[in-house]
Structures are given as C-alpha cells and as structure tokens.
Amino acid sequence: AQSVSQHNHHVILSEAASLELGCNYSYGGTVNLFWYVQYPGQHLQLLLKYFSGDPLVKGIKGFEAEFIKSKFSFNLRKPSVQWSDTAEYFCAVQYGNKLVFGAGTILRVKS
Amino acid sequence: DAGITQSPRYKITETGRQVTLMCHQTWSHSYMFWYRQDLGHGLRLIYYSAAADITDKGEVPDGYVVSRSKTENFPLTLESATRSQTSVYFCASRAAGPYNEQFFGPGTRLTVL
Numbered sequence: 540a541q542s543v544s545q546h547n548h549h550v551i552l553s554e555a556a557s558l559e560l561g562c563n564y565s566y567g568g569t570v571n572l573f574w575y576v577q578y579p580g581q582h583l584q585l586l587l588k589y590f591s592g593d594p595l596v597k598g599i600k601g602f603e604a605e606f607i608k609s610k611f612s613f614n615l616r617k618p619s620v621q622w623s624d625t626a627e628y629f630c631a632v633q634y635g636n637k638l639v640f641g642a643g644t645i646l647r648v649k650s
Numbered sequence: 651d652a653g654i655t656q657s658p659r660y661k662i663t664e665t666g667r668q669v670t671l672m673c674h675q676t677w678s679h680s681y682m683f684w685y686r687q688d689l690g691h692g693l694r695l696i697y698y699s700a701a702a703d704i705t706d707k708g709e710v711p712d713g714y715v716v717s718r719s720k721t722e723n724f725p726l727t728l729e730s731a732t733r734s735q736t737s738v739y740f741c742a743s744r745a746a747g748p749y750n751e752q753f754f755g756p757g758t759r760l761t762v763l
Contacts, residue, residue: 545692581756582740583754584754590749629692637695638695638752640693640694643692
C-alpha cells in the first residue's frame with residue numbers, strides 16, 4: 540500500500556532556529572508532492588508543491604522543500620523559524636487521484 | 651468568493667443516529683474528497699468523487715455513505731454513528747488534471763456520545 544512517513548511527531552524549537560522536517564514515501568513511480576500546514580483551529584493550507592522540474596521548491600512564508608527521487612524523500616526546511624510558525628505540518632503524496640497524508644508533525648516554536 | 655464551505659462546523663450526536671455532513675464548493679471543481687483527521691493518523695481519505703454521480707472508496711469508507719448529484723455538493727452520511735467516528739472531518743476539492751492542488755474546507759468537528 541502507498542504510504543507516507545513523517546519522521547518527527549513533535550518538534551520544539553526556539554525562534555530563529557533552523558527547521559527540517561522529514562518526509563518519505565513508498566512509491567517509486569511518478570508522484571506529485573505537497574506540504575500542507577494547519578495553524579491552530581484552522582483548516583489545511585498549501586505551503587508548497589512539487590510536480591516536476593527543479594527539485595528545490597520554494598513555498599510561502601520562507602519555506603522550501605527538496606525532492607530527492609533516489610531517497611523517495613521530500614523534506615521541508617526553513618532557515619529561521621518564527622513563533623507564528625507554530626502549527627501542524629503534513630506531507631502529502633498524490634498517487635493517481637488520491638492524496639495520501641503523513642501522520643503530521645506538530646511544531647512548537649518558543650519565543 | 652466562498653470557495654469551499656462545510657456545515658455544520660460542530661456537531662454532537664448519539665450512537666446509532668444518522669448524521670449528514672455537508673460540503674459545498676463554488677469553483678466547479680470536478681474532484682471532491684472527504685477526509686477524517688485523527689491524532690497520530692494525519693488525514694485519511696474516506697470517499698472521493700471524480701464528477702457528479704461518480705464516487706469511489708478511499709482508505710476508511712466503512713460506516714460512511716456519500717452521494718454527488720450536483721457538481722458543487724458532496725454530502726457525507728454516517729448511517730448509524732459510532733463513537734469511533736468521533737473526529738474532525740474535512741472536505742476538499744480539486745480541479746481536473748494532474749497538476750492541481752486540493753483546497754480544503756474549514757472542517758466539521760463531530761462528537762459521537
């Protein structure tokens with residue numbers, strides 16, 4: 540079965556620290572990749588997406604992700620986090636018509 | 651400019667009752683989806699629809715029924731609610747084609763007592 544793994548369930552960082560959230564998926568074929576963010580009490584919003592081309596993708600709010608096909612990975616990064624980045628982050632992989640989500644990573648940024 | 655809306659936003663019901671969650675989108679997107687969000691599981695796909703009158707099962711369809719008589723609406727019915735169906739339910743929609751993102755509604759928090 541297709542699956543998406545997020546390595547960290549909870550991450551606590553201080554403001555200005557760098558962030559990297561891991562995401563691996565199980566399928567070796569062509570996939571579309573996404574990172575979504577869910578701020579407390581809100582619905583999911585798209586941070587960034589990868590369909591093809593440059594494997595380094597830049598998204599909103601200073602986030603970026605790198606697609607490494609050989610490792611089936613799509614890790615999310617941000618050089619310097621802010622308190623307002625406190626949220627839950629979901630990696631998602633599109634297999635055909637379906638989007639499969641990872642379990643999510645809760646990020647708490649201490650001010 | 652409503653986008654995608656869900657109703658109700660909060661619902662408390664009892665075991666065995668029938669509950670219908672509504673989803674409406676204004677973009678005329680072909681695809682619509684229902685997910686449930688549970689701690690530790692992320693979002694899991696319940697059902698999806700590629701067009702009016704076309705629906706298909708997702709990862710966790712048991713206990714749920716969907717219909718799509720109109721492109722803009724995609725109601726989800728719990729025919730006989732169980733406590734294990736206590737969750738947050740998100741509806742999403744997407745335009746046809748392989749390079750389009752899904753847009754999510756605000757969610758419905760359902761509690762089954």
